[in-house]
Amino acid sequence: MDGTREDRADAMFHALADRTRRDILRRVLAGEHSVSALAASYDMSFAAVQKHVAVLERAGLLTKRRSGREQLASGDVEAVRSVTSMLAELEDIWRGRIDRIDTFLQGDRPCPSPPSPPTPTP
Amino acid sequence: MDGTREDRADAMFHALADRTRRDILRRVLAGEHSVSALAASYDMSFAAVQKHVAVLERAGLLTKRRSGREQLASGDVEAVRSVTSMLAELEDIWRGRIDRIDTFLQGDRPCPSPPSPPTPTP
């Protein structure tokens, strides 16, 4: 049993499930920002913003790079794309349902239950 | 001040940030399932699964339809697509950064700070 794939999905969707973090992600996708520059934009403590940045970093959506005494955060668009591809998988599953209905209406084969994903029982 | 847009995003990403819920979503995107049929697939109580279904429903990722004594759940692919489009917005912002660098390298105009999204301070 692996789980690292699903763990990554957990971390990414969780990171995106907070509007402050989504806003931070927008800023760092637009360009590098130091943590304190980010913190200045929000009506909360520096430590709170720092934690949000850490959540985004753990999820891989953001990377940090030292520059003197500042820590410059930058959004990782590849990580965003990997989330998009997870959603694309969901769409594919849905498309599979339609295809199954099509073949059924054509009297083709008796609905051969699609290649269901690992079907974990957590 | 609205917030409903961001509220929807909160609900959707939160709903997706749990592997059991993602698994349920896969199943109901593939085809209708009653809540008890879903519950039978997981090693947790019926009530727990029922709550997961409710979270997905509140996020709009799933709709329920009564059929006799059963409640049939079906995945809403349009909602999945709306999440995809939120991610596409993020990618666009990133693309904007690249474009700005391009125009800068062309000595075009002095980086006219992109049309930053509402920039809320939560």
Next chain:
DNA sequence: ACAACATACAACTGATTGGTTGTATGTTGG
């Protein structure tokens, strides 16, 4: 050197979450 800045991290709090059990309400097949 040192004061101001940028960051990191620990400890605490209230709210939310994911899970449980128990109970109540409809629905159906025989």
Next chain:
DNA sequence: CCAACATACAACCAATCAGTTGTATGTTGT
């Protein structure tokens, strides 16, 4: 009718979360 089924919902619990304050550590400009 009624027993078995499908769902709903409340109350509770442990864990996690989002925020706070406080303290420690490294960096820089003068």
